[in-house]
Amino acid sequence: MSLLTVGSVAFDALETPFGKTDKIIGGAATYITLSASYFTKDNNLVAVVGDDFPQSMINDLNQHGINTEGLEIRQGEKTFFWSGKYHDDMNTRDTVEVQLNVMEHFDPIIPDAYQDCQYLMLGNTAPAIQQKVIERLTNRPKLIVLDTMNLWIDIANADLMNLLKLVDVLVVNDEEARQLTRQPSLVKAAAKIKEMGPQTVIIKKGEHGALLFQNDQVFFAPALPLAEVFDPTGAGDTFAGGFIGHLAKTDDISFDNMKRAIIYGSAMASFCVEKFGAERIMNLTDEEIKSRVDEFVKLSAFGL
Template sequence: MVDILTVGHVTVDFIASPSFEGFKKSVGGPPTYASIAASNLRSKVAVLSRVGGDFPAEYLKLLTRWKVDLSHLKRCADAKTTKFLIRYMDGQRELRLIDLAPPIEVTEDILRLDRKVIHVSPVASEVSYQVFRRLCMRGSLVSLDPQGYLRSFDEHGLVSLVELKDKSILTGVEVLKTSSEEASALTGFMDPLKAVSKLTSLGVEVVIVTLGGEGAFIGFGGKTYFIPSFKVEEVVDPTGAGDAFVGAFLSEYVKDGDAIWSACVGSASASFIVEGIGVSRLKGCREVYERAESILEGVVKKR
């Protein structure tokens, strides 16, 4: 039994930011950040992913040190690992796909795996709609970050946002996490509050729309709340903050179903991620919960 199974490509990221010179190389992808953030809060986590023969052994060791179950991470010797060039400038992010690993497939052992939560978060449509539906047939809580379903890549790998091709996959999703830009692509609303209302009207139980360094909106039960961010001294690298948010959220939410507190824990975990490269600045449970308590004091009901 695992608490959370995260599905999507583990990546290698090359990151450029005004906070440092040149490019920094880091292990990335939703399974990395979401799983480590949840494991940090004592959840049992596993990933379903594929990497290439070029995937650094040191990254496997890092994931193992964080107690991430890698038994369902397949290393394809003749393939490339999914890689992104991520450039931050003038408050914007440019995302470019360099290499793409093989698509993720469903195996019988995965279908038999007992899990409380399945979190699907593709980065480049590596989880097909058919695979998504098969993975979600079991009785576990279904969480989706549709980022990879909303991306189009030009001939140079440059990412732009597009509409979701098959909105029927939202049926049965209990937790949906998305950024404000992606929420706009999903719903057509630039206003994230309207996007939250639209997505909850489609039957999603809990909708989280992250707002970068400003915080997040969370909608459930006909109500929407603003979850503030924890203000850090310096944002070094925001890569993976949203994935850490949802990983920590799910870790708490599956315990007691308190969506507001879980979102505060998610925001706290994300605040540690942005203070360094990768997961280098992530602290233990006590420090995360201390920040979450501070964040909870600033929660505001919006509607």
């Protein structure tokens, strides 16, 4: 089934203990659609960039089967830019510079051809913008998945609370879940989020895996234990892309299929951190993904 991803397409400049990059392609929606492209071929993007965004990068997205009809190119403006530096432990990072540029007035335009999308992934951006997307779709998608971040929990809490009533799945990390609910226990945090709207809650714990909560059921997906993490940028978005990509491909939103989807998301995220930015997830084969997923099976399978 068709997938619509809305979020940022950006330039990133990254520094990790292993090196640094000049401006490379980044942004939540970039990682999500690229990751999803290995699962679904009906893969539609809504985002905004400036006229400094190279056609070659758009070509890269198109070559992955991503429909960029909804990628608005704002003339005379510049693309969103983020620059960050990771600490030695790779678990924390400082934002060096943010230039909102075109994102400051992002007003998502949904092409007519996207109106029938069944799966909607709202990549991290202001909740008011995310809500506009839902309102601008004539038919409600079968599944709406929302990502957000600490910034919006802080400065746009009322907007976020309204939005949460409209979505099916919330994907957040453990700190965001705690911040949103003021519950240190993730089990209680997930229960409280379900009261806010989304009936399915995914809590990402980075190197400690991810938890899926739905009704009274809970599933835990491990993260692959890695000897080296080269660059964690985009790992969470890549996870979300694998998750919704698998759901859109199979058009099955049962709990059992969501478990599989989280394993695929985790496998995609484990590739993402192997190289700078989106480089690794731009260059994957189906065989590599299959083999990585098999590693997850080996990692967590036991018989009693």
